[in-house]
Amino acid sequence: MKKLLFIINPKAGVKKNKHFVEDALEIFEKAGYKVGVKYTKKRADGTRIARDYGAKADLIVCMGGDGTLNEVMQGMLEGEISTPLGYIPAGSTNDFANSLGLRTNPKDQAEFIMETEAKSLDLGWFNGRYFVYTASAGIFTETSYSTPQELKNKLGHFAYILHGIREVFKIRRLKLRIETEDEVYENKYIFVAINNAKKVGGIMRLDKAHVEFNDGEFELMLVEFPRDFIQLMKTVGKIFMQDFSGNITFKQIKSAKITNCSDVNWSLDGEKEKAHDFVEFKVIHNAINFIY
Ligand SMILES: Nc1ncnc2c1ncn2[C@@H]1O[C@H](COP(=O)(O)OP(=O)(O)OP(=O)(O)O)[C@@H](O)[C@H]1O
Known part of the structure; x- marks a missing residue:
């Protein structure tokens, strides 16, 4: 069975995440994934979780704001993890998600992640x-x-x-x-x-x-x-x-x-x-x- 690592920042954004998490889980499981859920508890947790558990997953999905996405990507690069990453924006501004044209409704975005192939994305390197x-x-x-x-x-x-x-x-x-x-x-x-x-x-x-x-x-x-x-x-x-x-x-x-x-x-x-x-x-x- 394919494995999905779902990293969630429960404190991000204006929307209360809880029922979105259940909706997303249902969509991921229906698509045939066994989902492991990890909640971030403090700053830098996203990096640690992605780095330590990301390589074992077939897909990583993170849910939170731009800060959470940054942390998860940081961990993937530190751990040299090439697993595809999906992102459910749930921050207050979600600038990057808007730029990329991601779905604003978490349920729609979870479905989009299941239906879409990953593409390469450039990142910036700033003094390490x-x-x-x-x-x-x-x-x-x-x-x-x-x-x-x-x-x-x-x-x-x-x-x-x-x-x-x-x-x-x-x-x-x-x-x-x-x-x-x-x-x-x-x-x-x-x-x-x-x-x-x-x-x-x-x-x-x-x-x-x-x-x-x-x-x-x-x-x-x-x-x-x-x-x-x-x-x-x-x-x-x-x-x-x-x-x-x-x-x-x-x-x-x-x-x-x-x-x-x-x-x-x-x-x-x-x-x-x-x-x-x-x-x-x-x-x-x-x-x-x-x-x-
Ligand atoms: N459980 C938690 N409690 C408090 N802070 C957390 C927790 N999990 C993660 N964080 C930290 O919260 C910070 C803000 O997260 P994030 O940017 O995802 O949300 P946001 O600030 O609401 O969204 P945006 O950046 O889009 O405005 C990050 O630095 C992250 O490390």
Whole structure:
């Protein structure tokens, strides 16, 4: 009998998971799987469970938010596990799932996982840690990891907006040097991100034409520090309108080296990453088998 490892973060998102878990179990069993269920109890459990039990399964499915997905992928790469992975989004924003066009209803998504072949997916490598869709620093980055879980569970995406507003009043200049394969950027920035997503922060949408999930490239986005409040407002407007020109740089990259960043905190898939003196980024092409 085929084995399915089902990893669930019971604390993720606004929806209460319980009856979705039963629905998903029924769908998996009907499709002929013997299902082993593991609940995460604390941070990093997703990584440990995927790394320790993933190789024995024919399919891994995780249910939770972007943070849970990040942890599970981390564990699969650490354990060199090539088992296909399915994902049932149950977080507060589910940016990555929206980007990939996954089903928002957990029952539909469980059925989709049973019917769909896994495809390769690129991941990002950031000083030894893997990320699924975004590494960012600067404005709104703190919001992605400091918004309290209870607020996210109650308000969902709106919790991020409430917390994000507070950050506008404590904007910092990031003085960085970024070296890609063929360009060097050195300036003061308000926001820096390396993405493999069409939607980031539930707000910013990137043009579909720019983003492929297994093309060996991620998208570097640099937003220069605005001269004044009016330019700041114009910049925000340009981001909404996907006008990546002037003080916004948008470029496909395979790798990057970032220096001058010892006091810059990062967010990897919405989880806090400590500051590093030096950041090395590269795309891990075809890193895992993912159902999307
Ligand atoms: N049982 C648990 N209790 C508390 N925290 C947990 C538990 N299991 C996992 N975690 C941690 O919860 C954090 C948030 O999880 P996740 O990102 O999946 O949900 P979310 O924050 O609601 O969703 P999103 O990131 O899409 O907004 C992760 O860092 C994860 O390690």
